Amino acid sequence: MASSSHIQNSEALETETKRESQLAAERAKKHLKSRRAREWRFKLWGRAAVLFALASLIWLLFSLAGTGFTAFQQNFMTLDVELTESVISPDGTRDPQELRGANYRRVLQETMYDLFPEVTERRERRDLFALTSASGATHQIRLMVYNDPSLIGQTVTLTVPTSDNVDQLLKGYIDRDLPESLRKVSNEQIVWIDSLKKRGIIKKKFNTILFTHPDSRDPELAGIAGAVVGSIMIVVIAFLLALPIGVGSALYLDEFAPKNKWTDLIEININNLAAVPSIVFGLLGLAIFINFMGLSRSIPLVGGMVLALRAFPTIVVATRAALRSVGPGIVNGALSLGASHTQSVFQQKLPLAAPGILTGSIIAMAQVLGETAPLLMIGMVAFVTEVPNSVTDPSTALPVQIFLWSDSAERAWSERTAAAIIILLVILILMNGLAIWLRNRLEKRR
């Protein structure tokens, strides 16, 4: 009797357990549906966000490439220039002073007129001559003759850029169907240009001028060389100043400084420094380096020092993060062998932190390279037509050059602006790539 009731009991228990677990499974199933829906919504949202970011980036790149790409090619004229003695050195002395100031414009004009003998009227001839980039070409001839006076009397072959209007017309940016009064190129000029093109005198080539020339008033003669050299000087100065000072500060704060409210204060301030708007550094540089220390405006030395201030907090933060990522094991190992604290830090910890420090520094230098506002404050926005030879020569920087060019509305300038932006972006991407490559390489060695 007792045993049968026991069996009944256990059967009842079993069915009850079964029912309960069934119920639970059903509930979980229902819940699963809403759980899946939630997950699905989240995934969708995430994908949309990524897609949006990607689309903006691609749009930016395409619009840049669309405008800027044509600036990497330019139309040039190949001219046979007769260096007539009666024009260059009428008295035949070939005195250097005379050669420097001779009328090379006249030489070039004669060359152009010879190409179209039928053009005789003054106004027409002026229009014809306007097809070349006169200042660039005369400069080229002057250099040639000045360096080698024996060329006088001979005929030399020169390749000079066409004027920007010719270039734009041939690139299809000036509409030939527009009424003549609305066009920058006259009907007559179009006929000449097409003729020169057909004769093979005008040819499209890779635009080396963009890379080898400094800034100019004429777009066809303008290049980024001055700005690039200025930028390199700025980045090198900023790196040489910010790296040792930044790494030193980080090392001292992390490893050697006593922990008290003063070092806490310094730490907070360094972290805040990283968030200070960059134009403030420009003001600071203006006040300290130019007004107080009396350095000139517009020079890479001041630019580099100002941007070293800008890079400093980034390097400190990166260095401290890198130092902290080195586990205590290595340092303890060195200490347990009888290394002093300083030895363990410099011989074991710092080398391990080096990849992180280097990566942080390169990122900081990429920031420096793209920085514009502080440079405007210290006058690096000047119009400089020479490549700086030293860090105390007036100069611009690449982003400032872009800023300057973007101010001009003409198509020839906007094309070069976009091209300069592309170059800046390529350099930045290369720098970031270098940072990643270095980090991977150095980390593999661990």
Next chain:
Amino acid sequence: MDIQNPKFVCRDVRVHYGDFEALHGINIDIADRGVTAFIGPSGCGKSTFLRTFNRMNDTIEGARVSGSVTMDGQDIYDKGLDPVLLRARVGMVFQKPNPFPKSIYDNVAYGPKIHGMTSGKAEMDALVERSLRRAGLWEEVKDRLKIAGTGLSGGQQQRLVIARAIAVNPEVILMDEPASALDPIATAKLEALIQELKERYCIIIVTHSMAQAARVSDKTAFFYMGDLIEYDATEKIFTNPGDTRTQDYITGRTG
């Protein structure tokens, strides 16, 4: 427990981390040769106590040591004594193998280099070889001394760390759970090595494995919540403990 010619004599050793007292006045004598094991539940202060012998507690922020520890009769906490020199005499092996990310050779040579112990490459080569031999690693690595120490297996790394410690000619080797990250085979090798090393060095080993303590040590000290509860010959501790807390621990009733 009476020990003839002890290497270390500790009297009323207390260690504080800030306001927290981790060790409440430890008195112990450590024998000059042989292996002394520290056992006890996690957090009882074994590592903390081990670190008092090479003053590694000095490197921990907020840690304070009081009381007296003498080594061969000399107070190792004496103001005039540089812990850097002490650590050359008292080597240490950590729980997680921590070879430097350098070649095997450079790992072993690092200590002698910073102490200026050798002159010339030949001398250093000999010292590196001798140290690796004593650590039982020479045969395995003699053809690849230039590869990174971090590329070795866990057990090999731990023996490399021992070779590194041996290279500075220590008198004492401290080991803090040296086998806890190793597989059974590597552990057996390490234990065999400890048996060899104890002929030359005073070895103090912290272990959470009672079987290991029983296998490798000559004397065992049982710690419990910052106190030294019992200290005796290993055999005695494991067969006939004098304190119920020791008994509970070794029979697995506390952990």
